[in-house]
Amino acid sequence: MEQITKVWLGPLPADSPYVKPFRFYYVQNGKEKNWDLLKVHDSVSIVLYNTTRQKLIFVKQFRPAVFHGIVTTDGGNVDNVDLKKYPPSLGCTMELCAGIVDKDKSWNEIAREEVLEECGYDVPVERVEEVMTYRSGVGSQGSKQKMYYCEVTDADKSTSGGGVDDELIEVVELSIEEARKMVQQGSDNNSPPSCLLGVMWFLMNKAPKQ
């Protein structure tokens, strides 16, 4: 699904709307210290469960930051990445449906919109329930994320999803047993911890009893 044909790297422009890096200075215990960080948007994520087919719904997409991390940690040249040696599929992740909070709308409404845009389920905002709040990337960016839970049925499906504009997002359905493997000891995931947290929360609180 990734259809990537070329990859290269450049400097961060000073006017990037997405990544704003700073050096943060503070005096702690009488001593001046500093910490390098960046400002990113707060976000929502949604644990989505289709009760008609008893499947958890995820999104799969090419994540430049993950691909870049894999290539550079391996010592690969990122000025013009060798896509035979590093196939772009390495950078594809399984995640919860999610989105950034960059509109003047309630967080619940943004969550509802992401469920529709990314996964194609059209549900009223009342069916999106808040689960918990945490801080992502406490080392480098510390943004807030709220996790939601939403049960959908085949009857709620209104589009095929896949994101808006240029987004290339694949909707992936996993059975409960398949999702359970993501959080088993020894698992090696191209997923963020928030996704695994959502899976585990679902297994403990919402999964139909065997």
Place this chain on the structure above:
Amino acid sequence: MEQITKVWLGPLPADSPYVKPFRFYYVQNGKEKNWDLLKVHDSVSIVLYNTTRQKLIFVKQFRPAVFHGIVTTDGGNVDNVDLKKYPPSLGCTMELCAGIVDKDKSWNEIAREEVLEECGYDVPVERVEEVMTYRSGVGSQGSKQKMYYCEVTDADKSTSGGGVDDELIEVVELSIEEARKMVQQGSDNNSPPSCLLGVMWFLMNKAPKQ
């Protein structure tokens, strides 16, 4: 514990060893796209359980990125932060014992060292067992984190912990019931999702049966 008396912000120096921001370019589906990201270190985290007192062990510390995120989202002035309006305790997080992979040592050995440096328990590396692997911050940095599990006893305690050099890390012990509240529906945590994932994994797999 934070003892912060002044906070201000400056530009990111080009030679920051911790945050290296880039613009990543790629051609997907015949169309040129870009994504702003940064390179950060891979890391380890450790779910630490003291079996003598049946307590989970966490670390609490002031996190500049979290504090910065809270102040800026609220519209506060970060050139010289008003610490009466924004007490530094807002930026204190509860996390798993953790550390970055920046030494030429095995990941397990780095995990073992963090358990000693941050929490004061001196255990052989064989007692640090791997749990699972995931990708943190898939939107902006995509680094790898491995989670470990380690059971310790009071007899393993060799120092008070607290980190090395200038680190100011408080070791916090929570009962299983207290930790369970962190992952209940409605909880609002100054913790990263990886910490909540670790708590939930412990509750499902390791917690003594009631």
